[in-house]
Amino acid sequence: MAGVVATLSLQVAAKLIGSADLGNPIAPVTLEKVVRIAAGTDALGKADVLWADTRTIAASSTENLDLAGALAGLLGGTVTAAEITAIVVVADAGNTNDVVLFGAASNAFNGPLSGTTPKHALGPDDVYLATNKKGWTVTPATGDILLVANSGSGTAVTYSIILFGRTVAA
Incomplete structure (x- = not known):
């Protein structure tokens, strides 16, 4: 079966x-947790969307990652997610400014956060990981923009991102 493992x-x-x-x-204090993702769309914990990239944002700039039909897929085509099940973001250790996630002015996908314009800032070398086997809903044209921003002026920021999801709601 095609999908993400x-x-x-x-x-x-x-x-x-x-x-x-x-x-x-x-x-x-010790804690270990392993989240396994299986190929498919028919049940919780399954995925058929995987998108990953390392990106750079100019000083004082933002970018909108459109989760429903605008991101180039890793194997061709475009990513059209109905749900996002995991988000991994790693801010580059050499960054001076923060990488800011979520809180797009319009059509915002805010995934695990609530409120009208929530944001999460990652300082240099910080890691953000959020999972939801049930999936966070992506709504085309009204809730599909994952905002990523550079928190300040003077220098660019670099980050790596991996998104997991499904093309249909489980």
């Missing part, structure tokens, strides 16, 4: 180290 992994290994008279107490 992927594994998204999150691993956190952290320690809180304190100080005390007779030693340094340690509180370990």
Whole structure:
């Protein structure tokens, strides 16, 4: 079956180290989560849309990623998503300004965020990962623009983005 097969992994290994008279107490925290995406559109956790790119935005500029019919597909054609199931964005470590996601002035796709003009800023070398096996609805012509902006003047920003989704609602 045609579609997307992927594994998204999150691993956190952290320690809180304190100080005390007779030693340094340690509180370990670990968390691991694997999200698997299977090929298809007929059920939750499946996808047939995959789009990825590394992009640069000029100083004080924005770009609109149209999720319903304007992005060039990786294997040809155009991406026309009915739902987005995962978003991965990595801001380049060499950026000076932030990469700002979401909050388009019109026809906004705000995915996991709520409100009229929500935004999420990624500083240099920051990572944004959001998943939703049920999918966030993409509505052509009224809710399909994923805004990406450069937060400031003076320098461009570079980022890598991967979008997963379905061409039909599951």
